[in-house]
Amino acid sequence: MDREERTKRFKSMSSSERLKLILEKMKAKGIEVGSGVPNKQYDSKEIYELIHIANCFPELRDKSN
Numbered sequence: 001m002d003r004e005e006r007t008k009r010f011k012s013m014s015s016s017e018r019l020k021l022i023l024e025k026m027k028a029k030g031i032e033v034g035s036g037v038p039n040k041q042y043d044s045k046e047i048y049e050l051i052h053i054a055n056c057f058p059e060l061r062d063k064s065n
Helices: 003-011 015-029 044-055
Strands: none
Touching: none
């Protein structure tokens, strides 16, 4: 599925369907809801960079250590 089709599909979903999809993707990547820093404002570039770094080091997501 190309980007345009994914965007169209995402926009056609209801809010609750979007939320469910996002939560499933977060869980698959090992990201927990509320796992950010309290009282911290993030810009989208900062988030992208953090996600990219975390993807390079999968051991950062391993909570058993």
